[in-house]
Amino acid sequence: MFFTYAARELRRRRRQAIVVALGLAVGIGLVVTISAMASGVRAAQGTALQSLYGVGTDVTVTKAATFGSGGPARFGLNPGSQSRQGQSFSRDRILASPGLGTVSASSVSTVRSLPHVSAAAGSLSLTSLHLQGKFIRFGQGSGGGFGQGGSGSFPTARPSVPPVRVSAYSITGVDTAQSSVGPVTAAQVTGGRFFSASESNAHVAVVDQSYAKQHKLAVGSKLTIGGTTFTVIGLASAPAGGTGSDVYVPLAAAQALVDTPGMVNRISVTADSASNIGSVQSEIQRVLPKDTVTTAQDLASQVTGSLASASSLAGSLGRWLSIVALVVAFAVASLLTISAVGRRTREFGTLKALGWRGRRVVGQVVGESAVLGIAGGIAGILLGLAGALLVSRLFPSLQASLGAFGRPAGGGGGGGGLLARAFGGTGPSVTIPFSASVDARLLLAAIALALAGGLIAGALGGWRAARLRPADALRRVE
Amino acid sequence: MNGVAGVAESPDVLYRLDKVGRTYRRGDAAILALTDVDLTIRGGEFLTIQGPTGQGKTTLLQLLGGLDRPTSGTVTFEGQDIGSMREARLTDVRARSFGFVFQGFNLIPTLSARENVETALVPLGVHGAQRERRAADALADVGLADRAGHVPSELSGGEQQRVAIARALVGAPRVILADEPTGNLDESTRDDIIGLLERLWSERGQTLVIVTHDSGIARRAPRTAWIQEGRLTLREAGAAEAATPVEPTAGPPAGGAG
Numbered sequence: 001m002f003f004t005y006a007a008r009e010l011r012r013r014r015r016q017a018i019v020v021a022l023g024l025a026v027g028i029g030l031v032v033t034i035s036a037m038a039s040g041v042r043a044a045q046g047t048a049l050q051s052l053y054g055v056g057t058d059v060t061v062t063k064a065a066t067f068g069s070g071g072p073a074r075f076g077l078n079p080g081s082q083s084r085q086g087q088s089f090s091r092d093r094i095l096a097s098p099g100l101g102t103v104s105a106s107s108v109s110t111v112r113s114l115p116h117v118s119a120a121a122g123s124l125s126l127t128s129l130h131l132q133g134k135f136i137r138f139g140q141g142s143g144g145g146f147g148q149g150g151s152g153s154f155p156t157a158r159p160s161v162p163p164v165r166v167s168a169y170s171i172t173g174v175d176t177a178q179s180s181v182g183p184v185t186a187a188q189v190t191g192g193r194f195f196s197a198s199e200s201n202a203h204v205a206v207v208d209q210s211y212a213k214q215h216k217l218a219v220g221s222k223l224t225i226g227g228t229t230f231t232v233i234g235l236a237s238a239p240a241g242g243t244g245s246d247v248y249v250p251l252a253a254a255q256a257l258v259d260t261p262g263m264v265n266r267i268s269v270t271a272d273s274a275s276n277i278g279s280v281q282s283e284i285q286r287v288l289p290k291d292t293v294t295t296a297q298d299l300a301s302q303v304t305g306s307l308a309s310a311s312s313l314a315g316s317l318g319r320w321l322s323i324v325a326l327v328v329a330f331a332v333a334s335l336l337t338i339s340a341v342g343r344r345t346r347e348f349g350t351l352k353a354l355g356w357r358g359r360r361v362v363g364q365v366v367g368e369s370a371v372l373g374i375a376g377g378i379a380g381i382l383l384g385l386a387g388a389l390l391v392s393r394l395f396p397s398l399q400a401s402l403g404a405f406g407r408p409a410g411g412g413g414g415g416g417g418l419l420a421r422a423f424g425g426t427g428p429s430v431t432i433p434f435s436a437s438v439d440a441r442l443l444l445a446a447i448a449l450a451l452a453g454g455l456i457a458g459a460l461g462g463w464r465a466a467r468l469r470p471a472d473a474l475r476r477v478e
Numbered sequence: 479m480n481g482v483a484g485v486a487e488s489p490d491v492l493y494r495l496d497k498v499g500r501t502y503r504r505g506d507a508a509i510l511a512l513t514d515v516d517l518t519i520r521g522g523e524f525l526t527i528q529g530p531t532g533q534g535k536t537t538l539l540q541l542l543g544g545l546d547r548p549t550s551g552t553v554t555f556e557g558q559d560i561g562s563m564r565e566a567r568l569t570d571v572r573a574r575s576f577g578f579v580f581q582g583f584n585l586i587p588t589l590s591a592r593e594n595v596e597t598a599l600v601p602l603g604v605h606g607a608q609r610e611r612r613a614a615d616a617l618a619d620v621g622l623a624d625r626a627g628h629v630p631s632e633l634s635g636g637e638q639q640r641v642a643i644a645r646a647l648v649g650a651p652r653v654i655l656a657d658e659p660t661g662n663l664d665e666s667t668r669d670d671i672i673g674l675l676e677r678l679w680s681e682r683g684q685t686l687v688i689v690t691h692d693s694g695i696a697r698r699a700p701r702t703a704w705i706q707e708g709r710l711t712l713r714e715a716g717a718a719e720a721a722t723p724v725e726p727t728a729g730p731p732a733g734g735a736g
Contacts, residue, residue, distance in 0.1 A: 001593070001600050008588035350584040353545055354645070355573020355601035357566065471546040 006368045013340060017372055020333045020457070024376025025383055027322070027329035028450050032384020032443075034318035036436035037391050041307070041314045041398075044432045048307055048400040057181055058277045061111065061267035061284060063101035063291045090132045094226045094257050096265055097125035097170070105262040107288055108175075111269055114283045116276040121178035122264030124254045125245065126171040128225060133164035169211065171225060172245035173254020173264075176200050181270045184236050184248050192219035192234030201252035205230040209237045211246040223247065226257045307400035307432065329376075330453045337369050337461035345468060352470040362466050366458030373454020377447040384446065388436035398434045492652065492685055493519040493542060498551035498561075500537050511537040513708040515551070519687070521652070524679055527689045528696040529705035535689045536657055538705060542687060543576050543655045544568045556652075573601035577646030577684075579675075581658035583638040585630040591617060591641045592626040598645045616644035620674060636667035643674060653685040654678075660695065672698065 010017045096102065108122040172183045176195040179186050186194035190209055195202075205225075207217050212235050217223065221232045230249060255261050271280040277295055285293045341348070348361050495517040502509040511534045519525055519542075527535050540546035541553050544560045553561040555575070560568060577598070585594045595613035604612065617626050620640040630638050639659060646654050656675065660668035672688075672695055679686040688695065696702045702713045 001596065004593060005586070005589065012588050346582070346584060347586055350578075350580070350586070351597060352569070353543065353572065353578050354598045355569055356597075357569050357601065360600070469546075471540045 002364065002367060005364060006371060009368055010371065016336050016340065020336050020369075020372045021376040021379060023329035023332045024373060024450050024453050025379035027326040027453070028377055028380025028446050029383030029387055030322040030325045031449060032381055032438065032446050033387030033391060033436070034314055034322045035442050035445075036384065036388035036438045037310070037318065038314035039439070039442075040388075040392070040434055040436040041311045043437065044307055044398050044400075044434050045311065047432045048398075057268040057296070058271040058274075059269040059281050059284060059293060059295050061103060061107065061269065061288060061291050061293050062265065063103050089134070091130070092226055093129045093131070094171070095127050095129065096258060096260075096263075097127050102260070102263045102265050103267060103288075103291060105264055107291070108264060108267050110287055111267055111284055114280065114287065116272050116280050116283070117269055118272040119178060119181045119270040121175040121182040121268050122251065123175065123183050123266050123268065124173035124251060124258075124264050125183075125266060126173070126254060126258060128169050128171055130167045131164055132167075169246040171247045171249060171254060171257070173251040174248050176250050181268050183245060183266075183268070188236040189234045190237045192232070194234055194236075195248075195250055200250050201256075202250055203228060203230045203253060204233045204250070206234040206236050206248040207232050208244065208246050208248075209235050225249070228253075228257065306395070307398040310395065310398055310434070326449070326453070330456055333369070333372070333453055333457035334460045337365070337457040338464055341365060341461040341464045344465075348465050348468055349470045352468065358466045362462035365462040365465050366455060369458030369461060370451060370454040373451045373457075374447065376453070377450025380450055381443055381446050385438060388438055392435040395434050397431050399431055490520045490522075491518055492521045492523075492556065493517065494552075494554040495541070496552045496554070498541065498548045498553060500534075500541065500546070501549050510708050512541075512548070512705075512710075515708075515710045517703060517710060517712075519685065522683045522685055523701065524676070524686045524699045525688075525701050525703060526696040526699040527687065527703045527705060528691065528693060531691055534705045534708045535691070538703075538710070539655055539657050539687065539689045542653070543578060544572050569601070573598075574649065575652045577649065577651040577654045579639070579642050579646050579654065579656035579659045581661040583630070583635075583642045583662070585638055585641055585645075587630055590627050590629055591622060591633065591637075591644075594630070594641055595645045595648050598649050602649055612648055613644070616648040617641070619647065619678070620644045634667075635663050636670055639663065639667075639671050640674065643671070643678070647678060647682075650682075651684070653687065656686070656688045658689055658691070660690070660692070668692075668695075 103122070105122055108120055111117060112120040174182050174184060174195070176199050177197050179194070179197075184206065189206065192206070194206065195204065205223055207223070212218065212232070217232055219232055219234065223230045223232055225247065230247075230253075236248065249257075251264070252261070255263055269280065269284065271277045281293050281295050284291075351361055352358070495515055498512055498515040498517075499510075500512040502511055515538065527538055529535050537546065541548055541561070542555075544555070544563070548561045551561075552559050555571070558571075560571060563571070585591075586597065589597070592610065592613045595616050596609050599609045599612060614623070614626055617623055620643050622637060622640050622644065625633060625637060625641075630641070633641065639662075643659075646656075654675070659675065660671050663671060675686060675688065676698065678684070688699070690696055700714070704711045704713060
């Protein structure tokens, strides 16, 4: 009797039933789309952070460079003797990355021994600057070097400044004993091989794919860095960004390039579980009070670009939008159900007179409403999937840029300005493919939500039906 | 089942109403629907309740059917006080012992004639094929075997009331309570319906109580309870006409009492 009665009743007021189901469908659809978007954004954020932050890295330790420690770029290009003026020059200079102070290598083992730390790897980021140009030719025959010579003697013959070409690439020394954490790991190798643990000081290099393409390098090619020749053993893709580098070499070899054994300027740390990241961070901060300890979380808040917009859309805005839609849908469903019960007063009064228990009458109302809820939920899931597909189509990729991270304030020294010019002033930026993703849990939650909407509406209607006294119901004569 | 402690009932007494009063509150005003009603109804009796509109007839019927509770006095059915019975038990008593016929038919508009009859078997726990068969039999009893699949809007008023009568009978209750069963019907249909109720009453030995403002119908019952301004007076068949107050708004009596 329940199903016959419910089906006939819903067919009788099908316009109202469609409104209720559609209302729920729109609410549920929004929830599904927004949640799918949010999980897509989360995945993109994960990818972005990995690119900008390092693979498998939960916490990084860096140190802000103290003023001048980065060192001005001393290229030794003072012409010195007049004889070099006007001569062309070509100089390489390898520097620790500007803005990063050094962390002692002993800190790495200190960090590694902390509780909840599963891995820690030190790395050394270097920048190789290449300058090419001509020395300035000062006024010939002035003899006095710098030109405050005879007053007014050469007022218009200022020395010409020939262009100086600056090119730079980045080198990162990585701990070959750590295969899962650090600026690059075996997982990113796309050709050739990764370092073996025994190559801790070998003159071998893994080169970023795009850099290799640009400079026509392949596995087996030779590469000269600061006068040392390295053999390319592998190519790596990404992570391009904050900790990405053009060339990776074993840590000790990198330290030898700048003649600072035992020096690192970044420690990448993996916690044993996500829930311990916070405590790992504070532990490290305790033992290394002068260093900057950042987590991926801290970094996420600094990400800007379309990824951040999508994140806020899927986050607060999307959440409010779907809550409002759901509340409206629930309210509409409830009001329509209550009004339908009102119109069926005589019907329910009659059934009660026939000996139907209040429970059964309420169950009828709730059941009909639950059927609408499920129908609305299914329609909502279809709407939501369509929405998720649309969002993925509209935004196939997201852009993420990192503010000033990795170049802590107060860094730089004299070389900073020049390097900033060489790299461009903004932080690293990556483009991540985006797709809104829907999983079974989300779909179950959507159905549950729709059913809850139906049940709430049904309960309110049923509550009204339960309060009907048969005598009152029958007194109404139409 | 039988007998309230200390009260000796004769076995065929079905209802005993003792100083029953019912007042309604409408805002601050208390409306007196029934005052000091004493009434005994025996099993198998045919009783009509007559009186002007809005002076307590329906209230009395609802008290008899356990749809309403008195504000004073007691309504005893089969020795049990149904005026103070718990709602769940009263619902059971309604399902098993009472069959209702309403002025407005009160059929479920979405259900077919047979399904409407089945609704009365739902609380009795009768299921499936048995429920369908009993409902079909009841419809055959009221002459509607061929209309079982029609919804109420496809039936005439008289047919709808027959469906409602089948619904009242299908559970084989002890009492049929009919509230103005012909109030919405034309004259010829009215006689059909009353004739049907009388026939079923005489065949089955059920107790039949009909509320009506129509003295033509009232006259057909052996006993009539007259209610005016909440007070009840009884009239036995064969008593002097002069003693009977005449319903002022009632039309001429319908011809051909059978």
